[in-house]
Amino acid sequence: MLRQNGLSCQSSCKIDLRISAKRMGLLNKVEVLKGRKRGSKRDPEANKQLLIEATLDTIADIGVTDTSVSRICERSGLSRGMIHLHFGGKDNLLTAAAQHFSAQYYAEMDRMTDLGSDASPEDRVMAVIEADLSEALLNPRSTKIWHAFRGIASSHPGIARYSSTQDHKLVETLRLAFKEITQENVRDSILVDDATAGTLALLEGMWVNYLTDMQGFSRRRSVDLIRRFLCGLFPGKFKL
Amino acid sequence: MLRQNGLSCQSSCKIDLRISAKRMGLLNKVEVLKGRKRGSKRDPEANKQLLIEATLDTIADIGVTDTSVSRICERSGLSRGMIHLHFGGKDNLLTAAAQHFSAQYYAEMDRMTDLGSDASPEDRVMAVIEADLSEALLNPRSTKIWHAFRGIASSHPGIARYSSTQDHKLVETLRLAFKEITQENVRDSILVDDATAGTLALLEGMWVNYLTDMQGFSRRRSVDLIRRFLCGLFPGKFKL
DNA sequence: GTCACTAATGGACGATCGTCCATTAAATGT
DNA sequence: ACATTTAATGGACGATCGTCCATTAGTGAC
Numbered sequence: 001m002l003r004q005n006g007l008s009c010q011s012s013c014k015i016d017l018r019i020s021a022k023r024m025g026l027l028n029k030v031e032v033l034k035g036r037k038r039g040s041k042r043d044p045e046a047n048k049q050l051l052i053e054a055t056l057d058t059i060a061d062i063g064v065t066d067t068s069v070s071r072i073c074e075r076s077g078l079s080r081g082m083i084h085l086h087f088g089g090k091d092n093l094l095t096a097a098a099q100h101f102s103a104q105y106y107a108e109m110d111r112m113t114d115l116g117s118d119a120s121p122e123d124r125v126m127a128v129i130e131a132d133l134s135e136a137l138l139n140p141r142s143t144k145i146w147h148a149f150r151g152i153a154s155s156h157p158g159i160a161r162y163s164s165t166q167d168h169k170l171v172e173t174l175r176l177a178f179k180e181i182t183q184e185n186v187r188d189s190i191l192v193d194d195a196t197a198g199t200l201a202l203l204e205g206m207w208v209n210y211l212t213d214m215q216g217f218s219r220r221r222s223v224d225l226i227r228r229f230l231c232g233l234f235p236g237k238f239k240l
Numbered sequence: 241m242l243r244q245n246g247l248s249c250q251s252s253c254k255i256d257l258r259i260s261a262k263r264m265g266l267l268n269k270v271e272v273l274k275g276r277k278r279g280s281k282r283d284p285e286a287n288k289q290l291l292i293e294a295t296l297d298t299i300a301d302i303g304v305t306d307t308s309v310s311r312i313c314e315r316s317g318l319s320r321g322m323i324h325l326h327f328g329g330k331d332n333l334l335t336a337a338a339q340h341f342s343a344q345y346y347a348e349m350d351r352m353t354d355l356g357s358d359a360s361p362e363d364r365v366m367a368v369i370e371a372d373l374s375e376a377l378l379n380p381r382s383t384k385i386w387h388a389f390r391g392i393a394s395s396h397p398g399i400a401r402y403s404s405t406q407d408h409k410l411v412e413t414l415r416l417a418f419k420e421i422t423q424e425n426v427r428d429s430i431l432v433d434d435a436t437a438g439t440l441a442l443l444e445g446m447w448v449n450y451l452t453d454m455q456g457f458s459r460r461r462s463v464d465l466i467r468r469f470l471c472g473l474f475p476g477k478f479k480l
Numbered sequence: 481g482t483c484a485c486t487a488a489t490g491g492a493c494g495a496t497c498g499t500c501c502a503t504t505a506a507a508t509g510t
Numbered sequence: 511a512c513a514t515t516t517a518a519t520g521g522a523c524g525a526t527c528g529t530c531c532a533t534t535a536g537t538g539a540c
Contacts, residue, residue, distance in 0.1 A: 042487055042536060063395025065305060069528055079489045084529060086487095144394045151391015154384045154451065155303025164452045194465045197449070201465075204448050205441020211394065212404045225434045225441075232472025282506060282517055309498055319519045324499060326517095 048086045048096075050076045055097040060141040064148045095158035098149050101142075102162040108136055109170065121177035122237050125199070128174060129226050132203050133219050143211045165200055174199055181234055195233055202226045288326050288336075290316045295337040300381040304388045335398035338389050341382075342402040348376055349410065361417035362477050365439070368414060369466050372443050373459045383451045405440055414439055421474055435473055442466045 054076035058067045069090050073080045087093040112131035115124060131137060153163040165171075178195040182188060206222045224240070231238040294316035298307045309330050313320045327333040352371035355364060371377060393403040405411075418435040422428060446462045464480070471478040 044487065047488085063392055065392055066395065068526075070526080080491085080528095081489060081530080082487090084531095085489095090528060147387075147394070148391045150448075150451075151388045152303050152305055154387070155306065160452075166449070166452060191468075194468055198442060198445075198465055198469055201445020201449065202438060202441050204445040205438075205443075208390070208444045209406070209437070209441065211390070212400075212406060225438055228431075228434055229438055229469050229473060232475075233469060235472075235475075284517065287518085308496075310496080320498095320521085321500080321519060322517090324501095325519095330498060 044086065047076075047078060047082060050078065051083060051086065051093060052097045052100045055093055056101055056145055057141075059097075059148050060144045063144075064152055091156075091158065094156070095162075098159045098162040101145055101149070105137060105142070106168060106170070112136065113173070121180040124177045125174060125230065126223075126227065126238070128170065129199065129203065130223055133206060133222050135219075138207060138210055138219070140214060143207055146207065147211055165204070171196060171200070181237055191233070195230070198233075199226065199230065202229060284326065287316075287318060287322060290318065291323060291326065291333060292337045292340045295333055296341055296385055297381075299337075299388050300384045303384075304392055331396075331398065334396070335402075338399045338402040341385055341389070345377060345382070346408060346410070352376065353413070361420040364417045365414060365470065366463075366467065366478070368410065369439070369443065370463055373446060373462050375459075378447060378450055378459070380454060383447055386447065387451055405444070411436060411440070421477055431473070435470070438473075439466065439470065442469060 051072065054072050055067065058071050058075055062071070069080060069083055072093070073082065076082075083090060083093050087096060109128070109131050112134065113124065113127040115127055119127075149159050150163045153160040174196045175192055178192045182191055203226070206226070209222070210217045227238050227240070231240075291312065294312050295307065298311050298315055302311070309320060309323055312333070313322065316322075323330060323333050327336060349368070349371050352374065353364065353367040355367055359367075389399050390403045393400040414436045415432055418432045422431055443466070446466070449462070450457045467478050467480070
């Protein structure tokens with residue numbers, strides 16, 4: 001929107017129009033989002049969020065490689081100095097974006113798997129799987145961002161911290177559920193570990209399938225596939 | 241090695257040393273590798289390969305984001321103009337590198353799964369799994385490169401073509417084997433599809449695990465995990 | 481209204497990016 | 511031996527990178 005305004009008017013008024021358009025449009029939106037008191041035109045915390053969101057959107061749109069400071073600021077409608085001001089540099093912003101993205105994922109995952117405490121372990125496992133493959137978590141934007149971050153994680157320690165599914169509450173949720181399922185058969189603790197790791201691995205694979213071919217991807221079939229594998233691991237459980 | 245020479249000598253002789261070192265060292269190596277006729281100092285094909293290899297090494301070392309034309313040339317010991325000369329630009333070189341990497345993977349996979357034609361379908365499936373998780377295919381370099389390419393694939397169509405495991409001979413190998421296993425039970429064609437897709441998904445997940453935590457990764461445990469899942473899918477088969 | 485303070489701006493800066501090409505060097509043909 | 515062709519070089523080029531900072535604008539205290 002900003003760019004369109006800038007391009008469509010003559011050069012003499014370009015700067016004025018861009019500034020006023022930015023000011024009005026974005027700040028009003030921010031005010032609504034954050035509930036900031038009316039008339040205030042400054043809100044550092046909201047701008048930090050704006051930058052993080054713009055970073056994620058830019059990565060999803062044009063890829064990490066082409067995500068530059070200028071591009072992020074352009075999209076957020078804020079000035080170029082803002083990144084250094086609030087984050088101290090591009091790298092820190094990227095790390096903050098990865099953290100925010102990860103936190104958002106787990107928050108939404110928690111929300112979607114908040115079954116009653118009387119839910120069977122099978123239902124809890126399936127809830128995790130269905131949540132992970134739901135449109136809220138698995139969509140074009142999130143897959144692109146997720147894999148982009150993972151792709152640069154090994155050369156970017158700050159991001160690596162948020163590129164793993166393996167060290168979160170989610171793992172314990174699954175492990176506990178599988179433990180309950182096998183409780184009569186306690187001798188086999190490796191089964192629980194394998195079921196947990198295997199389920200997460202299958203989900204990873206599904207995300208890759210989605211990234212590779214979004215058209216041909218079917219959430220239902222993917223859920224059924226994983227259920228089928230779990231049904232094999234725990235005969236009698238996870239029946240359709 | 242080039243850089244060390246450049247740094248360790250004085251500035252007056254820097255250029256001469258670098259050139260002579262590059263000429264001697266690299267060309268002799270290339271001659272040995274390619275069997276080029278003695279005394280020849282030009283070999284465009286070898287240089288293309290040299291650039292591709294240098295590209296992959298650079299990506300594995302410092303990540304795609306920092307992989308620039310200068311860095312690639314520095315590592316290969318060739319001049320900066322070479323990339324434009326042989327590939328017409330950086331993007332084409334990256335695509336060629338992705339293609340080469342993919343081809344190398346499948347060549348090695350073929351080599352390692354070349355069992356006799358009397359091998360059981362179970363053995364053929366397990367051969368694919370063990371090959372994919374072997375050190376020859378799954379190592380720090382290959383994982384970093386693989387995920388780096390996948391991370392930029394969605395914004396780089398040329399690379400996307402080589403970032404999928406799903407449209408290759410490998411899929412048919414697995415599908416055929418699983419079909420043989422279920423041949424008495426022909427009515428269930430989805431089982432074959434699920435087993436194929438699930439196995440590949442599990443392997444994807446194992447690669448991610450390896451990338452995320454190379455120290456804690458165990459090839460044997462990963463193979464056993466997948467075998468366990470398959471054993472559940474096909475009761476009686478894939479026994480330890 | 482004035483003052484101190486912080487948020488925000490946008491341009492300056494040197495470094496590096498990828499591309500391109502005039503030049504040099506090597507191989508080949510005659 | 512010389513001419514022709516092709517491989518290879520390395521610097522020039524403008525664009526863009528990320529960082530930094532002098533300046534402006536908004537806010538709250540008095």
